[in-house]
Amino acid sequence: MTESTSATAGMTAEEAEEYERAERARLDAGMMGSEQQGKPKQFWxxxxxxxxxxxxxxxxxxxxTILGAIGVVLQVATPKVLGEGTNVLFEGVVSSQLPxxxxxxxxxxxxxxxxxxDFANMVEAMQITPGQGVDFERLGAILLIVLGLYVGAEFLMWLQGYLMNDIMVKALYTLRKRVEEKIHRLPLSYFDRVQRGELLSRVTNDIDNINQALQQSLSSAVTSLLTVIGVLVMMFSISWQLALVALVSLPLMGVIFGVIGPRSQRSFANQWKQTGKLNARVEESFSxxxxxxxxxxxxxxREKFGEENxxxxRASFKAQFLSGIMMPAMMFIGNIQYVGVAVVGGLMVASGNLRLGDVQAFIQYTQQFTQPLAQLGGMATVVQSATASAERVFELLEADEEEPDSPDAPAPVDGDGxxxxxxxxxxxxxxxxxxSGLNFEVAPGQTVAIVGPTGAGKTTLVNLIMRFYELDGGAILLDGQRIADLRRRDVRARTGMVLQDPWLFQGTIRDxxxxxxxxxxxxxxxxxxxxxxxxxxVHSLPDGYDTVLDEDASNVSAGEKQLITIARAFVSDPAxxxxxxxxSSVDTRTELLLQQAMNALREGRTSFVIAHRLSTIRDADLILVMEAGSIVEQGTHDELLARGGAYARLYNSQFEDAAVEISDEQPHAADTAAGQGAPAGGMGM
Structure with missing residues (x-):
């Protein structure tokens, strides 16, 4: 909203409203684009x-995987052993009632x-000795085995999770390191194409999403898959009839995941979209x-806020409703499955085809069967989201890199710049x-000014000097050496740069x-x-040079930020x-003081100055005039004015515009200013 506020500052109410509608449409389009990024373009x-x-x-x-498999075996074996304990107890009670x-x-x-x-068939299926009663010694041994299986399974699962977490932390550490190193190898042209917020999102949000998804899903997926396989084996080993009864629930579960799942996912996506719109509305209103x-x-x-709220x-209610009925529906199917297994199992026990402990174990297996299936279904969305994030991260890692410096690059000469x-x-x-075919030379102590309208390519010229881009032809020489032959670090180490937009990091002014x-x-x-x-x-600040600048350096003014960046260039002592x-960010009086400081800073150095206010570069040794990306004129201030070309038009337009503005209200003052040739101060091209 900060940009929007400044953009609409000079508009009428109707123009501001139209601008706001256009911004809202752009914001919605951006959100729709981000919503489409939730799915990978090429999944596999x-x-x-x-x-x-x-x-x-x-x-x-x-x-x-081996630990998980052993843990699953122990977990899956526990109901079977526990069922045997039930058989010992139940059959002991029955045997105590027999002669x-x-x-x-x-x-x-x-x-x-x-x-x-029926009772005869049931007794025949039992392993009993009439009149013996409960074999507590065997029952105790079985319970100890069950306890050992539970402890062993949980320990192996914990060890599996510990090792998996260690793998994830190391893998994501390596991935972050690769991304960080990749960013330093990317050419400046990459950052011209990719927005800063988009790059930050890949480095932070996408990697965090991969981390969470892998930690939550990978180990659980292996365990869940092994559990489903193990449970199915045990179920069929007990009774294939009961196994078929239990598997009847699978199509019902598939219907739930196929019908409710996608609707729930779309509803949550809409919820986050609406949340983003409302947050944008609140941020705009406050800013x-x-x-x-x-x-x-x-x-x-207030009305727009009420509508979006x-x-x-509605979006949140629908998303939470659909998400909320998923688990009850699964539980309902699980209960139907439980009833079916209990009824059929009871009949099979009564008919002597199955022992009671086996039915108990089978019921436990049905519970173990539905839970991992639900987990596997829930992991699908998480894995899809992680894969989409991985796709964006790998696009960054696979981007074309800056051409590396030659290992035989010569050392820079100790020249004058x-x-x-x-x-x-x-x-x-x-x-x-x-x-095309640009030729000029700048000696130490001389200044080259680059002027022209916005977008003419002025910054491109200095980017070539910094070797942010490689030339298509010709050469730029630094103290007689081609900069293309030198290491980039050596070229940039001899250059000091002060940008139009000051950049300060979180730390003290001294730092x-x-x-x-x-x-x-x-x-x-x-x-x-x-x-x-x-x-x-600085001395007006509470801690002087030890004043800590916050993330946006908002505790100093824009002009003060620029002064600090100029001091940074001053202390670097560049050639x-x-x-x-x-x-551009300082007042007129401070600008005059800075001109004096920069004159001292430029003394004995080769200097390039990009300027919009042409009154500040009259004393430049060479002025390059750029239009539409081409250098259309070059010469000194007086030479270019005498030609009456592009530079003369730019220079005169600043004072003519200022004179016209003043003449509407103060004609005599305007005449006086025009006669004295006073500069227009803040007029930019």
Whole structure:
């Protein structure tokens, strides 16, 4: 909203409203675009690359898989053993009610003769000795085995999770390191194409999403899959009839995942979209609170907030409702499955086809069967989201890198900073020539000013000097050496640059100035601060040079930020100095002081100055005039004015526009100003 506020500051209420509608449409389009990024463009290739980041840990992964398999075996075996304990207890109780001294076969024959066929069949299926009672010694041994199986399974699962977490932390550490190193190898052209927020999202959000998804899903997926296989084996080993009854629930589960799952996912996506819109509305209203009041839009702002809040409510209710009925529906199917197994199992026990403990074990297996299936279904969305994030991260890692420096690059000579352009040709697009056959030379102590309208390509020229881009033809010489032959670090180490937009990092003012040269002494820092008038405002701050600048350096003004960046360039003591509209953020009086400081800073150095206010570069030794990406004129101030060309038009337009503005209200003052040739101050091209 900060940009929006500044953009609408000079508009009428109707224009501001139209601008706001256009911004909202752009914001919605951006959100729709981000919503489409939730799914990978090519799932399987990206998923394979995602798994490849775990390749260095394949031995540990094999160990984890083995531990998981053993843990699943122990877990799956527990119901079967526990069911055997139930058999010992139940059959012991039944045997205590039968007469002692007879065999099981005699008891069965007697029951059949009495017409108790079902009970006879049940007794026949039991492993009992009539009159013996419960074998507590065997029951105790079984319970100890069950306890050992539970403890062993949980320990192996914990060890598996520990090792898997160790793998994930190391793998994501390596991935972050690769991304960080990749960013430093990318050419400047990559950052021209990719927005800063997009790059930050890949480095932070996408990697965090991969980390969480892998930690939550990978080990659980292996365990869940092994559990499903193990449970199915045990279920069929107990009774294939009951296994078929249990598997009837699978189509019902598939219907739930197939019908409710996608709707729930779309609803959550809509919920987050509406949340983003509402957050944007709140942020705009708070950031532009003064503008809202100026145009009397309070009621309209409240109404729009109410509408979007209502949309968010409906979207959230639908998402939570669909998500909320998923588990009850699964539980309902599980209960139907439980009833079916209990009824059929009871009939099979009564008919002597199955023992009671086996039915108990089977019921436990049905519970173990549905849970991992639900987990596997829930992992699908998580894995899909992680794969989409991985795809974006790998696009960054696979981007074309900056051409590496030659290992045989010569050491830079200890020169005075002479810059020479020899038939320099460069263009961003081969079909659109930008700079062609440019020749000039700048000696130490001389200043080259680069002027022209916005977008003419002024910054491109200094980017070539910094070797941010490679030339298409010709050469740039630094002290007689081709910069293309030198290491980039050596070229940039001899160059000081002050940008139009000041950049400061979180730290003290002293640290920000010393950033220009790490070994700068305290006296050199103070000297740079005094020369650039930083010392003048620092003492008004509570902690002086130890004042900590926050993330956006909002505790100092825009002009003060620029002063600190100029002091940073001052302390670096460069051979070549580049000033990219360095005084655009300071007031007129401070600009005059800075001009004096920069004149001292430029003394004995090769300097390039990008300027919009042409009154500041009259004394430049060479002025390059750029239009539409081409250098159309070059010469001194007086020479270019005498030609009456592009420079003369630019120069005169600043004072003519200022004179016209003043003449509307103060004609006599305008005449006086025109006669004296006073500069227009803040007029930019």
């Amino acid at each position: 290739p990206s998923f394979k690359k995602l798994l490849l980041i775990l390749a260095p840990y394949k031995i540990t992964l094999i160990i984890v 002692a001294g007879v065999s099981k076969e005699q008891v069965v024959q007697g029951l059949q003769q009495q017409g108790q066929t 532009g609170h003064a503008l809202v009041r100026v145009f009397g839009k309070e009621q309209e702002s 209502e949309e968010l409510y 002479t810059i020479a352009f020899r038939d320099v040709t460069f263009s961003y697009d081969p079909e659109t020539p930008l700079i 920000n100035i010393r950033y220009g040269r790490d070994d700068a002494t305290e006296e050199e820092i103070l000297e740079a601060a005094r020369a650039t008038y930083v010392d003048r405002f 070549v100095l580049i000033l990219d509209e360095a005084t």
